[in-house]
Amino acid sequence: MTAVSIPQLCVVGHPNKGKSSIVSTLAENDSVRIGVESGTTRHADTFEFIVQGRVMLALTDTPGFQRARQVLAWLQAEAVSPSQRPERVRAFLARPEHRQRFPDECELLDPIMAGAGILYVVDAAQPVTAADEAEMEILRWTGQPRMAVINPMDPEHADPDQAWQRTLNQYFQWVRVFNPLTAALPARQSLLRAVGELTAGWSQPINRLCRQLEQRDRERLQAVSHALGAYWSEQLTLRLPLDKAPEAVVKAEEQLRQQLNAQEQLFFHQLAVDWGHRQAALQQTTPWDLTGAELMQTETWYLWGLRQHELLLVAGSAGAAGGLAVDVGLGGSSLLLGALSGGVLGTAGGWLASRERRPNWLGRLAGGREKRFAGPVRHPNFPLVVMARALTLTQQLWLRPHARRDILALRTSAEAWSRSDQVRLLQWARALQRPYTPGLTTPSRKWTASAQQKLVSWIHDTLNDRLQRAWEEQTDKVWRHDEHKPAD
Structure with a gap:
C-alpha cells in the first residue's frame, strides 16, 4: 500500500453492527445517518475529521455485507497465490454483472481496493457464524491493513468465552473493544493510536491528531469556563x-x-x-x-x-x-x-x-x-x-x-x-x-473584572476535575485488549 499523509479507513461489517455509529463518533460528525433498521447505509460515504481547519482523518461508512459466502466462493474458484489475492479481488470488482448481483459488496470493496485501511465491526453479543468468517476471509484477500472492533451493543450478553477475540486474532492486526455510544476522548484516542500502527506512514499523522485533540480540549475548557461564568452572572442579575x-x-x-x-x-x-x-x-x-x-x-x-x-x-x-x-x-x-x-x-x-x-x-x-x-x-x-x-x-x-x-x-x-x-x-x-x-x-461596579476572573478560574478547575473523574471511570469500565495481535 502506498503511504498516505491522511489515514483513510473503510468501516465495514455485517448490517446493524454499529458501523455508522463508529464513523459518527470517530469523525465527531452527527450528520452521519444512523438507524435501527437494516440497510440504513446503502452507499459508501466518506466523512472527513477536521481539526483546527485541517483534515486529519477520512472515514468511509459502507453498506453491510449481504452475500459474503457467494463472493468468497467466486474468489476461491480460481487457485491463486497469496500475493495474487488482491488482484483477484480487483478482477471481481471489474465484472459488470457483479455490480448488479453484489452491489453492497462492491460498494464496500471499492474504497478498500483504492487504498483505504479496514475497520471491521462485529457485535460481541452475537455468535461467530460462517458468514462472518467469509467476510473476514474476503477482507484478508484485499491485502489492506486491517483492524477489528468489537462493539458491545449488549454488554450483558457479550460472549463470555471470548470466541470473537480468538477468531478475530486470526484475521486482523489489532482487535479492540469500542462502544461508540459511550466513548469519550480517551477511548477514542486509544483506538486511533492503534489505527496509527496499522501501516507505515500513519503513526505520525495519528499522533499529531491526538495531540491536536488534547490541545483543542484545553482551549475548549478555557473558552467554556468564560462562557459559563458569563452565563451564570447573567442569570443572577x-x-x-x-x-x-x-x-x-x-x-x-x-x-x-x-x-x-x-x-x-x-x-x-x-x-x-x-x-x-x-x-x-x-x-x-x-x-x-x-x-x-x-x-x-x-x-x-x-x-x-x-x-x-x-x-x-x-x-x-x-x-x-x-x-x-x-x-x-x-x-x-x-x-x-x-x-x-x-x-x-x-x-x-x-x-x-x-x-x-x-x-x-x-x-x-x-x-x-x-x-x-x-x-x-x-x-x-x-x-x-x-x-x-x-x-x-x-x-x-x-x-x-x-x-x-x-x-x-x-x-x-x-x-x-x-x-x-x-x-x-x-x-x-x-x-x-x-x-x-x-x-x-x-450590576453595580462592586463586581469587578478581577472577581469575574476568579469565578472563571473556579469554574475551570471544577469542570476539569469533573471531566478527569469521568474519564477515569470510563477507562476503568472499558473492556480493552492492548496486546498487538498479528494476523496469520
Missing part, C-alpha cells in the same frame, strides 16, 4: 421591567421564568453548535403552574445544591439574604414577588417553593414611587442551582459521543462541593446582585 397593570406580578413571574429558561437554552445551543452537536436537543419539561397552590417542594432542594437546613447554614456564612425570592423595584427596597421564597430554576425546574403564600397586592415605595423592575432572583440556593445545572449540562455535552441521537436529559444530583466552595459562590452572587444602580439593568 436578570431583571425585567414591571408595568403598572394589576396583573403585573403574575406576568412578571412568567416572563422572568421564560427568560431564564431561554438563556439556559441559548447557552446549551451555543455549546452544541460549537462542539458539533447540531442535532442535539435539551429535554424540556412541562412548566410549573405558577398560579396553583402546589409548587415545587422544598424537600427537593437537595437535588440542586443543599438540603434546607444546610442551605441556611451556608447562606448565613456567606451573608446572603434568606427568604427573599425576587426583588421588585428601584434602588434598595424589595417586595416578595410570587407565592414563594424560592427562585426560578431552568428548563427542568420551575420555582423553588417554600410554604409562604403569595401576597395579593403590589405595594408602593415611600414617596409614591412604584416598583419598576422584577428581579433578580435572590434566594440563596438559586446561585447553586444555576451553577449545578450549567456544570452538569456542560459535562454531559462534552462527554457525549456524536453517535448519540437521544434527547439530552440533565442528570443533576446533590453537589459534592465543599462548604467553602458553596459559601464562595453565594458571596460572589451577593456581590453581583447588590446593590443595583437605579434605572440600570446591569
Whole structure:
C-alpha cells in the first residue's frame, strides 16, 4: 500500500453492527445517518475529521455485507497465490454483472481496493457464524491493513468465552473493544493510536491528531469556563421591567421564568453548535403552574445544591439574604414577588417553593414611587442551582459521543462541593446582585473584572476535575485488549 499523509479507513461489517455509529463518533460528525433498521447505509460515504481547519482523518461508512459466502466462493474458484489475492479481488470488482448481483459488496470493496485501511465491526453479543468468517476471509484477500472492533451493543450478553477475540486474532492486526455510544476522548484516542500502527506512514499523522485533540480540549475548557461564568452572572442579575397593570406580578413571574429558561437554552445551543452537536436537543419539561397552590417542594432542594437546613447554614456564612425570592423595584427596597421564597430554576425546574403564600397586592415605595423592575432572583440556593445545572449540562455535552441521537436529559444530583466552595459562590452572587444602580439593568461596579476572573478560574478547575473523574471511570469500565495481535 502506498503511504498516505491522511489515514483513510473503510468501516465495514455485517448490517446493524454499529458501523455508522463508529464513523459518527470517530469523525465527531452527527450528520452521519444512523438507524435501527437494516440497510440504513446503502452507499459508501466518506466523512472527513477536521481539526483546527485541517483534515486529519477520512472515514468511509459502507453498506453491510449481504452475500459474503457467494463472493468468497467466486474468489476461491480460481487457485491463486497469496500475493495474487488482491488482484483477484480487483478482477471481481471489474465484472459488470457483479455490480448488479453484489452491489453492497462492491460498494464496500471499492474504497478498500483504492487504498483505504479496514475497520471491521462485529457485535460481541452475537455468535461467530460462517458468514462472518467469509467476510473476514474476503477482507484478508484485499491485502489492506486491517483492524477489528468489537462493539458491545449488549454488554450483558457479550460472549463470555471470548470466541470473537480468538477468531478475530486470526484475521486482523489489532482487535479492540469500542462502544461508540459511550466513548469519550480517551477511548477514542486509544483506538486511533492503534489505527496509527496499522501501516507505515500513519503513526505520525495519528499522533499529531491526538495531540491536536488534547490541545483543542484545553482551549475548549478555557473558552467554556468564560462562557459559563458569563452565563451564570447573567442569570443572577436578570431583571425585567414591571408595568403598572394589576396583573403585573403574575406576568412578571412568567416572563422572568421564560427568560431564564431561554438563556439556559441559548447557552446549551451555543455549546452544541460549537462542539458539533447540531442535532442535539435539551429535554424540556412541562412548566410549573405558577398560579396553583402546589409548587415545587422544598424537600427537593437537595437535588440542586443543599438540603434546607444546610442551605441556611451556608447562606448565613456567606451573608446572603434568606427568604427573599425576587426583588421588585428601584434602588434598595424589595417586595416578595410570587407565592414563594424560592427562585426560578431552568428548563427542568420551575420555582423553588417554600410554604409562604403569595401576597395579593403590589405595594408602593415611600414617596409614591412604584416598583419598576422584577428581579433578580435572590434566594440563596438559586446561585447553586444555576451553577449545578450549567456544570452538569456542560459535562454531559462534552462527554457525549456524536453517535448519540437521544434527547439530552440533565442528570443533576446533590453537589459534592465543599462548604467553602458553596459559601464562595453565594458571596460572589451577593456581590453581583447588590446593590443595583437605579434605572440600570446591569450590576453595580462592586463586581469587578478581577472577581469575574476568579469565578472563571473556579469554574475551570471544577469542570476539569469533573471531566478527569469521568474519564477515569470510563477507562476503568472499558473492556480493552492492548496486546498487538498479528494476523496469520
